[in-house]
Amino acid sequence: VLLPVAVLGVSHLPKGLGSSRDSYVKVYLLPKFVEPQRTAVRRKSLHPEFREQFQFGHYRLEELRGFTLRFAVYAKDFRSLRDSFIGEVMFPCAQATWCPEAASSYTRELSTTKTKLKKSTTLGQLFLLLQYQALANRIKVLVRKAENLGRLTRVPGAPDHYVVIQLYCDGRVIDSKETKSIAGSSPVWNAPFLFSIPAGDIQDQQLCLEFTVMQARLYLRSCALGRVLIGPHAPQAGLLHWQEMCSRGPVESARWHVIQP
Incomplete structure (x- = not known):
């Protein structure tokens, strides 16, 4: 089974030095620690719309229910080598409505605490x-x-x-x-x-x-x-x-x- 995941958008991002921000989202599938997928950068917006879809797989449906999706939002910083972390959402796949014929959408509040990902904890x-x-x-x-x-x-x-x-x-x-x-x-x-x-x-x-x-x-x-x-x-x-x-x-x-x- 392939797991399609769409990032629709983010709202009410905190302001940076200016009145808007350049941002993007990284999507992780845990605890597999496959390479994260990321959206394109959306420029000069505190309410960026991404509407990008990614796929993870192939896994059994029972296996997918044990995974967690991590959505991490970053602000692009063109003056330094490191982008700044804004917030994240940890979404257990067990909470999803699994219907092969229809997509389901969810809205979650960003947590400003960054989860430390360590392979040794798997x-x-x-x-x-x-x-x-x-x-x-x-x-x-x-x-x-x-x-x-x-x-x-x-x-x-x-x-x-x-x-x-x-x-x-x-x-x-x-x-x-x-x-x-x-x-x-x-x-x-x-x-x-x-x-x-x-x-x-x-x-x-x-x-x-x-x-x-x-x-x-x-x-x-x-x-x-x-x-x-x-x-x-x-x-x-x-x-x-x-x-x-x-x-x-x-x-x-x-x-x-x-x-x-």
């Missing part, structure tokens, strides 16, 4: 399937696979990885399970688990699933690479996956999740 992605079995009062979890897992040490060779899944209720662990250990940076587990939950409406319970990706080496202690949280109070993709699971009933819900430190 820990990889985890592909999970969830199913809410209401009649049985349980959640089915399938830990499918991971991709592009980071390395915690410089020891040569491919490390093993396994995933520890913990179910929280009211802030305490009520069940814990783990996958078997698989070698490589893109392991495939295909490991299903069943978690029993208290009887009652799942929407009224303080539940949370935590997936901790562990990295192990022979003769070395296992270390936590990162984690994924899914629940009613989880951030971004974790919240959306939980809501999707609760609303779909017996239908499985599958998503990619970016592993967080």
Whole structure:
């Protein structure tokens, strides 16, 4: 799947030394760290219109939902070698309306805090399937696979990885399970688990699933690479996956999740 992204325009840019600014926008797809794409420079305007379209791809639709688009606005400074950063928008692709026949548009306020992009912070992605079995009062979890897992040490060779899944209720662990250990940076587990939950409406319970990706080496202690949280109070993709699971009933819900430190 190709991901087309259009930058329509920016409004109410802060004034520079004069009454207008020359500006452009850089578009990043994270955490892939592909080369950013940028618009042309729009001159002498505090409300520049760009109306330029870019494409990122090819990726699976489930993979795209785990990405984040970063739009960074810069002012062109012809007197120095470096352009000045004005602001940015971080847009999780999980928040987009995915309809192949129609485009969807969004307006976001610029943040003046610049995100530091470091490749070393990319820990990889985890592909999970969830199913809410209401009649049985349980959640089915399938830990499918991971991709592009980071390395915690410089020891040569491919490390093993396994995933520890913990179910929280009211802030305490009520069940814990783990996958078997698989070698490589893109392991495939295909490991299903069943978690029993208290009887009652799942929407009224303080539940949370935590997936901790562990990295192990022979003769070395296992270390936590990162984690994924899914629940009613989880951030971004974790919240959306939980809501999707609760609303779909017996239908499985599958998503990619970016592993967080």
